Amino acid sequence: MKVWHFSEMAYHPAWPQLRDSYRVIVPSRLYDPKIGADLYHRYLDEWALCDELGINIMTNEHHATATCADSVCTIPMAILARETKKVRLLALGMPIGNRNDPIRVAEEYSTLDVISRGRIEMGFVKGVPFEIAPANTNPVDLMERFWEAHDLILKAMTSHDGPFNWEGTHFHYRSVNVWPRPYQQPHPPVWMPVGSPGSAMEAAERGMTIGVLNTGWVRTPPIFEAYRNKAAEVGRPMTPQRLAYMALIGVGDSRAEGERRADQILGYSRTSGIVAPQFMNPPGYASPALSAQALKTSGAV
Amino acid sequence: MERIQVGGVSLEVTSVGEGPPLLFLHGGDYFAQHRDFFETLARQWRVFVPRHPGFGRSEQPDGFRTVHDLAYLYLDLIDRQELGKVTLVGSSFGGWIALEMCVRCVEKIDRLALIDAVGVKFGGREDRDIADIYALSHDELLARTFSDPAGAAPDYSRLTDEEAVLVARDRQATAHYGWRPYMHNPGLRQWLHRVRVPALVLWGDGDGIVSADYGQKLCRSLPKARFELIRKAGHYPQIERPAEVADAIDRFARAEVL
Secondary structure, X not given: OOOEEEOOOOOHHHHHHOOOOOEOXXXXXXXXXXXXXXHHHHHHHHHHHHHHHOOEEEEOOOOOXXXXXXXXXXXXXXXXXXXXXXXXXXXXXEOOOOOOOHHHHHHXXXXXXXXXXXXXXXXXXXXXXHHHHXXXXXXXXXXXXXXXXXXXXXXXXXXXXXXXXXXXXXXEEEEEOOOOOOOOOOOOOEEEEEOOHHHHHHHXXXXXXXXXXXXXXXXXXXXXXXXXXXXXHHOOOOOHHHEEEEOOOOOOOOHHHHHHHHHHHHHHHHHHOOOOHHHXXXXXXXXXXXXXXXXXXXXXX | OEEEEEOOEEEEEEEEOOOOEEEEEXXXXXXXXXXXXXXXXXXXXXXXXXXXXXXXXOOOOOOOOOHHHHHHHHHHHHHHOOOOOEEEEXXXXXXXXXXXXXXXXXXXXXXXXXXXXXXXXXXXXXXXXXXXXXXXXXXXXXXXXXXXXXXXXXXXXXXXXXXXXXXXXXXXXHHHHHOOOOOEOOOOHHHHXXXXXXXXXXXXXXXXXXXXXXXXXXXXXXXXXXXXXXXXXXXXXHHHOXXXXXXXXXXXXXXXXX
């Protein structure tokens, strides 16, 4: 089993001043860059320690929020690519349906892979609903863009014979020719967070590693089962490393101490999802059937 | 409810009344609240109301991604249904479609009535001509949409599952066509001189989504248009003041051409 250290590089000094929405509309005057600099260095120091201890490192990104001050997941990765020497570096990840330029994503991941001498694991994420407003991307065809960007990025990282043409539904390039090419061949391992058996099967078909977050002991087994079955069906090699799980746990010298810490972590989980309701269900992000239920329950438009 | 095929697209349509043909293009939301308006119009007109592709029970064809597709579809619809020369009425998002039709071809369009239409950008890059309905709280959205939210806003908790899915489809399709650039076509303004038909620009005096000032700018951009305010109405005057809006359209239809 591989273990990963994950931090959202939170800017917690602003939390006491947050009210109805912890995201999207929080003004950046609540951010003191001097304190922010200290925090970035603290998080990077923690990750340097991870490298010494042999714990792999995971970054992510969110936008317009004090809960996660890592708005470009490949920037801390770029520092870590040189500063660390041993561990694997996972960005989980890049919201490729919200980024306007997939070629830039391919260039960032390839460069990181070469600098780190092949230690990059590249995550592609759909992004939570409240990431739509900061990106101003159309929520209706988010997944269509996600898969087109995914296909284009992988093709760009694995084509080595000069420019190729891409005139898709959402992305248009007449001369795709990514330099450098990645260190790992044919490309770094690809990750995708999933929350349902359906998306697990989509990942299994493509040989992606899935990251499942806090789905607990009831929802997780069917997701892993769907992945294993689909991988077997399409003949993809199956290893335990293809299935990742993020759990919230607290560790202490006593049971009480462990529970106190677990509750602290759970407190983060309880609050970081506080978002003004209008950003929680942008039209088309969920299916009409799911949105219809939300409409009836909240009465909201 | 009827269905028609236009080209390869299957559309849900409502067709009521007798009289000269009136093609009504609905806005993004609150379609179910139009019953009184359609009944009132039907006394004078043969009212033809298609549900836009992706809205209601109309299909969403893969290739339909912009308002341009809707404009060509409805120009085709007028031809193929042999409606003759129509009075074209567009509300909000439907007004945008109507304008896109008129800058292309007014051969089959007798007159144009716009009700709190969107689709055009007048202000600078930091001016928000059209309120961002996706960033407003529920209460503020209703307050900006209706003159009397308590009286006009529907109670969605009472909808059947099927009715709620139709509203969700409407919202999804509106975003599909209007998300970015937000509810307008940056190139449309420069072609508005091509709207060479008599036009009536109706506006709710309490519209907090697109102000009456925007409506007056739109009116001044059209070659043959006049402006009329509807009192005690918001963004959908035909929902809050159906008789007044229908009456304004009737008077406009009878009036001498400007």
